[in-house]
Amino acid sequence: MASTQGQVITCKAAVAWEANKPLVIEDVQVAPPQAGEVRIKILYTALCHTDAYTWSGKDPEGLFPCILGHEAAGVVESVGEGVTEVQPGDHVIPCYQAECRECKFCKSGKTNLCGKVRSATGVGLMLSDMKSRFSIGGKPIYHFMGTSTFSQYTVVHDVSVAKIDPEAPLEKVCLLGCGVPTGLGAVWNTARVEPGSIVAVFGLGTVGLAVAEGAKTAGASRIIGVDIDSKKFEVAKNFGVTEFVNPKDYDKPIQQVLVDLTDGGVDYSFECIGNVGVMRAALECCHKGWGTSVIVGVAASGQEISTRPFQLVTGRVWKGTAFGGFKSRSQVPWLVEKYMKKEIKVDEYITHSLTLGEINKAFDLMHEGGCLRCVLEMHV
Ligand SMILES: NC(=O)c1ccc[n+]([C@@H]2O[C@H](COP(=O)([O-])OP(=O)(O)OC[C@H]3O[C@@H](n4cnc5c(N)ncnc54)[C@H](O)[C@@H]3O)[C@@H](O)[C@H]2O)c1
Numbered sequence: 001m002a003s004t005q006g007q008v009i010t011c012k013a014a015v016a017w018e019a020n021k022p023l024v025i026e027d028v029q030v031a032p033p034q035a036g037e038v039r040i041k042i043l044y045t046a047l048c049h050t051d052a053y054t055w056s057g058k059d060p061e062g063l064f065p066c067i068l069g070h071e072a073a074g075v076v077e078s079v080g081e082g083v084t085e086v087q088p089g090d091h092v093i094p095c096y097q098a099e100c101r102e103c104k105f106c107k108s109g110k111t112n113l114c115g116k117v118r119s120a121t122g123v124g125l126m127l128s129d130m131k132s133r134f135s136i137g138g139k140p141i142y143h144f145m146g147t148s149t150f151s152q153y154t155v156v157h158d159v160s161v162a163k164i165d166p167e168a169p170l171e172k173v174c175l176l177g178c179g180v181p182t183g184l185g186a187v188w189n190t191a192r193v194e195p196g197s198i199v200a201v202f203g204l205g206t207v208g209l210a211v212a213e214g215a216k217t218a219g220a221s222r223i224i225g226v227d228i229d230s231k232k233f234e235v236a237k238n239f240g241v242t243e244f245v246n247p248k249d250y251d252k253p254i255q256q257v258l259v260d261l262t263d264g265g266v267d268y269s270f271e272c273i274g275n276v277g278v279m280r281a282a283l284e285c286c287h288k289g290w291g292t293s294v295i296v297g298v299a300a301s302g303q304e305i306s307t308r309p310f311q312l313v314t315g316r317v318w319k320g321t322a323f324g325g326f327k328s329r330s331q332v333p334w335l336v337e338k339y340m341k342k343e344i345k346v347d348e349y350i351t352h353s354l355t356l357g358e359i360n361k362a363f364d365l366m367h368e369g370g371c372l373r374c375v376l377e378m379h380v
């Protein structure tokens with residue numbers, strides 16, 4: 001096959017032309033990678049609720065038209081000047097949370113956030129020239145989260161590419177681009193749950209179930225799953241949830257229910273929904289003196305959290321996590337290895353498999369209780 005290196009590639013991509021309007025499969029021109037960039041042939045992508053959130057128009061960084069998608073795996077097609085850590089043919093996972101290893105954030109040892117390309121990815125562009133590599137008939141289409149994986153080919157910054165084991169099944173490990181690491185890392189890195197802890201997980205979607213899985217491996221003694229959909233409990237048991245609470249079954253506030261169930265409150269709670277009212281409940285169900293609550297869910301523009309400051313004065317701690325605190329380029333390959341050694345689940349989160357052409361159906365499925373992750377095959 002003739003090399004595409006240095007050429008514009010025309011391929012299929014799902015374009016979000018406007019908020020909330022069905023995505024349209026278009027022929028998109030993908031420019032070659034510039035210095036410090038990598039063009040990736042995306043083979044599989046999953047859908048995450050953050051894609052739906054931005055598509056809904058509620059994300060203050062949401063720009064249209066754009067190509068959404070950030071949980072994927074593929075193969076490097078070509079690299080720009082100066083790219084040394086990956087080469088054509090490498091199997092990779094694009095990472096929305098970059099890791100340059102040089103910026104103030106990366107060198108701090110205190111966070112997985114990286115500042116190198118964030119200003120460009122937040123406005124849907126590439127850093128070197130603040131332009132997009134996607135266009136249709138000359139009209140630029142915005143990137144999304146520095147990944148745009150709902151395209152058969154995408155261009156990303158080199159600091160946003162994790163090179164992984166070529167033996168790893170890409171149709172599975174694409175999930176290690178977002179939801180599963182976020183839940184596991186919220187427990188292992190952000191909260192640092194100790195053995196014997198009592199944990200509450202609000203929201204039992206993929207992220208909440210990964211929190212439960214992480215808490216189980218951390219040795220939590222009780223893992224209380226909270227969801228308004230009782231059907232979630234059966235599946236949640238397989239991920240380590242030991243008890244289930246549906247707020248709809250109680251007249252009193254859910255934080256009080258949990259405090260009563262746990263002799264004063266839980267040691268750790270995790271909000272995996274994106275609902276600011278639930279974030280408050282998750283903080284307030286924590287034990288006085290030490291209980292820590294981690295916000296994982298993404299809430300819409302304009303939403304704010306609140307509680308009585310007394311909740312913090314009396315020792316509860318409120319935290320948040322992005323990508324579970326994992327350093328992407330360094331630790332995504334490690335997570336892939338853990339999956340290969342069967343030390344973490346991935347397959348169990350995949351409930352549906354469709355094609356790129358069926359992406360709108362995949363978004364519909366996401367809103368149904370039975371769907372955790374839907375993986376799209378990109379080249380059929
Ligand atoms: N911080 C990060 O890095 C990061 C990464 C990935 C996803 N997220 C966010 O995490 C959240 C969860 O993602 P997901 O893919 O698991 O979502 P999901 O929609 O699959 O799961 C949410 C669950 O919450 C339940 N729920 C809804 N309202 C509820 C309520 N009031 N009380 C209790 N349960 C309720 C739903 O029934 C569902 O089971 C989203 O907001 C997503 O954007 C954040």
Ligand SMILES: N[C@@H](CCC(=O)N[C@@H](CSCO)C(=O)NCC(=O)O)C(=O)O
Pocket residue numbers: 048049050051059060061062097113118178298299300301322323
């Ligand atoms: N543009 C959004 C940001 C929402 C957000 O917090 N995103 C998470 C990842 S969600 C993945 O599914 C994140 O990593 N945040 C850190 C960052 O964006 O740098 C908004 O403004 O609401």
Ligand SMILES: [Zn+2]
Pocket residue numbers: 048049050051070071178179
């Ligand atoms: Zn995500």
Ligand SMILES: [Zn+2]
Pocket residue numbers: 098099100101102103104105106107113114115116
């Ligand atoms: Zn950095």
